[in-house]
Amino acid sequence: xxxxxxxxxxxxxxxxxxxxxxxxxxxxxxxxxxxxxxxxxxxxxxxxxxxxxxxxxxxxxxxxxxxxxxxxxxxxxxxxxxxxxxxxxxxxxxxxxxxxxxxxxxxxxxxxxxxxxxxxxxxxxxxxxxxxxxxxxxxxxxxxxxxxxxxxxxxxxxxxxxxxxxxxxxxxxxxxxxxxxxxxxxxxxxxxxxxxxxxxxxxxxxxxxxxxxxxxxxxxxxxxxxxxxxxxxxxxxxxxxxxxxxxxxxxxxxxxxxxxxxxxxxxxxxxxxxxxxxxxxxxxxxxxxxxxxxx
Amino acid sequence: xxxxxxxxxxxxxxxxxxxxxxxxxxxxxxxxxxxxxxxxxxxxxxxxxxxxxxxxxxxxxxxxxxxxxxxxxxxxxxxxxxxxxxxxxxxxxxxxxxxxxxxxxxxxxxxxxxxxxxxxxxxxxxxxxxxxxxxxxxxxxxxxxxxxxxxxxxxxxxxxxxxxxxxxxxxxxxxxxxxxxxxxxxxxxxxxxxxxxxxxxxxxxxxxxxxxxxxxxxxxxxxxxxxxxxxxxxxxxxxxxxxxxxxxxxxxxxxxxxxxxxxxxxxxxxxxxxxxxxxxxxxxxxx
Numbered sequence: 001x002x003x004x005x006x007x008x009x010x011x012x013x014x015x016x017x018x019x020x021x022x023x024x025x026x027x028x029x030x031x032x033x034x035x036x037x038x039x040x041x042x043x044x045x046x047x048x049x050x051x052x053x054x055x056x057x058x059x060x061x062x063x064x065x066x067x068x069x070x071x072x073x074x075x076x077x078x079x080x081x082x083x084x085x086x087x088x089x090x091x092x093x094x095x096x097x098x099x100x101x102x103x104x105x106x107x108x109x110x111x112x113x114x115x116x117x118x119x120x121x122x123x124x125x126x127x128x129x130x131x132x133x134x135x136x137x138x139x140x141x142x143x144x145x146x147x148x149x150x151x152x153x154x155x156x157x158x159x160x161x162x163x164x165x166x167x168x169x170x171x172x173x174x175x176x177x178x179x180x181x182x183x184x185x186x187x188x189x190x191x192x193x194x195x196x197x198x199x200x201x202x203x204x205x206x207x208x209x210x211x212x213x214x215x216x217x218x219x220x221x222x223x224x225x226x227x228x229x230x231x232x233x234x235x236x237x238x239x240x241x242x243x244x245x246x247x248x249x250x251x252x253x254x255x256x257x258x259x260x261x262x263x264x265x266x267x268x269x270x271x272x273x274x275x276x277x278x279x280x281x282x283x284x285x286x287x288x289x290x291x292x293x294x295x
Numbered sequence: 296x297x298x299x300x301x302x303x304x305x306x307x308x309x310x311x312x313x314x315x316x317x318x319x320x321x322x323x324x325x326x327x328x329x330x331x332x333x334x335x336x337x338x339x340x341x342x343x344x345x346x347x348x349x350x351x352x353x354x355x356x357x358x359x360x361x362x363x364x365x366x367x368x369x370x371x372x373x374x375x376x377x378x379x380x381x382x383x384x385x386x387x388x389x390x391x392x393x394x395x396x397x398x399x400x401x402x403x404x405x406x407x408x409x410x411x412x413x414x415x416x417x418x419x420x421x422x423x424x425x426x427x428x429x430x431x432x433x434x435x436x437x438x439x440x441x442x443x444x445x446x447x448x449x450x451x452x453x454x455x456x457x458x459x460x461x462x463x464x465x466x467x468x469x470x471x472x473x474x475x476x477x478x479x480x481x482x483x484x485x486x487x488x489x490x491x492x493x494x495x496x497x498x499x500x501x502x503x504x505x506x507x508x509x510x511x512x513x514x515x516x517x518x519x520x521x522x523x524x525x526x527x528x529x530x531x532x533x534x535x536x537x538x539x540x541x542x543x544x545x546x547x548x549x550x551x552x553x554x555x556x557x558x559x560x561x562x563x564x565x566x567x568x569x570x571x572x573x574x575x576x577x578x579x580x581x582x
Contacts, residue, residue: 012479016389020400022382023408023453026446030418033425091320099314100321111325117565119507121536122335122558125543129551130334156327163324185303189310210413217415219510220536224543244417244510251420251513257429265514269421273414280413 034273037266044260050267056230056246058264069230070268073240074216076147077154077226080236081215084155086208089162093204096163097170098192116160124224127153132225141237145227148236153221158211165210169203169290170196202290206283213279217272219244243272335562339555347556351522352538356549361557363521364538367437368506368564370525371534374441375448375505380498382445383452384487387494390453391460392482412450419447420514428515435516438528443511448501455497459490492575499572503565509536535561 042050045065053066092112096105132149136142142149173196181195197204227239228249241249247265255261350360386404394401423443433439463486471481487494512534519541521533535557542554 009477009479013393016385016393017400019382019385020389020394020404023386023404023411023449026411026422026449027407029426030414030422033422034418037421037425088320088323091317092324095317095321099317108321108325111328115324115328117503117569118331119509119536119561119565121507121509121539121543122331122562125539125551125554125558126331126334128543129338129555130330156324159324187306187310189313190306192313213413214415217417219415219417220540223510224540244415247417247421248510248513251424251516252519265421266425269418273418276413276415276418277410280410283413284409 030273034266034270037263038270041260041263041267044263045267054232056241058250058261063260065264067243067268067271069232070241070243070246071271072232072234073147073222073226073230073245074242074272076234076236076240077151077218077222077242078212078215080148080151081154081158082208082212084152085158085162085211085215088155089159089207089211090166090204092159092163093166093170094192094197097167098188098196112160112163115156116164118157120157120218120220121224123153123157124150124221127221127225135237139237143227143237143239145225145229145239146237147226147240150222150224150226151236153225154215154218157218157221158214161214162207162211165207166200166204169200169207172203172290173199200290202286206287206290209279209283209286213276213283216279217244217276219248223248243268247272335555335558337555338552339557339559342552342556343559347553348560352520352533352541356547356553359542359550359553361535361538361560363524364533364535364557365560366524367517367521367532368534370437370528371440371444371512371532372502372506374437374528375444376498376502378441378445379449379452379501383449383498383501384456384494386449386453387456387460388482388487391457392478392486408450408453412454416447416508417510417514419443420511422446423511423515434529435518435531436529437525437532439515440512440517440532440534441528443515444505444508447508447511448505451501451504452498455501456490456494459493459497460486462493463489492578496572496576499568499575503568503572506534506565506568507536507561509534509540512537513540535564 049065050067052068053064054068055064055066056069057064092108096108100108127149128145131152132142132144132146135146135149136144177195177199178191181191186194222242222245226242226245228241228245229239230241230246231238233240247268250261250265347360348365349362350358351363352361353359386408390401390404394404420443423439423446427433427439427442428435431439433442467485467489468481471485476484517537518531518533519537521531525532539554539557539561542550542557545551
């Protein structure tokens, strides 16, 4: 009886150990699928053309496979959206952590949670049907699809993440720091900007990096509002295409499995995965520094 | 660094100016949300009626509806839950109740799960395309889509289930062991039942993320036009976000209205899911 019980126990433990391994399998599968597809792609297109070519036209004849226009499009979105999410996010976090009365924070935080829970397709719809027309009224040469409108939507979408991570970091700063600064005659502004923010800096920077990483991987907003026109331009009023936008666009058409167009998905996907992976890695290293400081 | 004395009035004024600026910045997110909801309800409500809910898509806007997308979402998400929930909870049980916290395997799994949570959803779509659609030959099916979404939300379910298991007091486990229970008996009859409502809350929140996803499903080949309902998990499918995307990308104004009506349906489903999650969470608080 006892042995049977032990056998059952060890079987369950083995089973759970194996299920735990499934999450490892996902990572391995992502890397293998992306890399094998990308390697296949690079049998037809040289690495040099991919990384230095300035024309992206995989379906045209003659075809061009320079990823730079897509990379520029993605960078433009990441840059412009962080111009919105970072300052507004940091200001909101300072307000919530240092200034807001507890009652006010109780109202504002759930609103930001709602903002975080809205699917990106909804932001995309809003960018195309509301933000773009407003922009066109303000700046008449704005194209129907443009990087700026998508960036505004991506910026607001990543805003709640900047707020909640930065606010957590500021709240983890011990109150004794604040009391010490007040005792020296500081105003609230001086406590916030010269004591709390510097002390919480690594947590705040982590939130910035993660927001940029999210913007790089964001897909539906840019697929709807930024256009499908891989241009080598930094003009935010023009139609562009990002790496993610390209992958959606090519998947919507009828592409043949195994065709060169199909293989571009894996090459571009590998680049996207590598970029977000490195940024998330940096974010975690910076975040660990914060944790150690107040552990 | 901080000058004191006669300029205190100026410094206090600076504080008030800063207060005003960050207060306005805080309002940006709130105002954006209000305008977004106003725009969607203004455009969508005129199109929202029972006929819209029960009709198939059509190229005539006045005949188009969202029935196959609603049914497709229900199929896809139910299957996603069936796949992701047992895997997520089993992994969480392993990490919290079985493996030693400082073992290399546990640390590797934790690190890996954190990493997976940061992978863009479209990359999961590429994984689904390469692995499920092509390698496993599942084609553009509900099963391929659900497997993809399950992998996407698995890290979220694992992390939230771990947090739920951690809230179960140690005394409960010790009492169970003191009565001679084995580890599995303790886990399956004491710890998991105590943590279950919180685990459900986390799972529902993760599933509501999956409900709103469009990008990975486009990669695994969701159909833009579905004039019939799926009969099995191997059938072609569409979901609400895919249908909304399709309508949004059409130039005619009528389809924009349909897209807004679809968004209202999607938001209503997400809202009910969240309400359910909150009810479950509050129920456990009372105990």
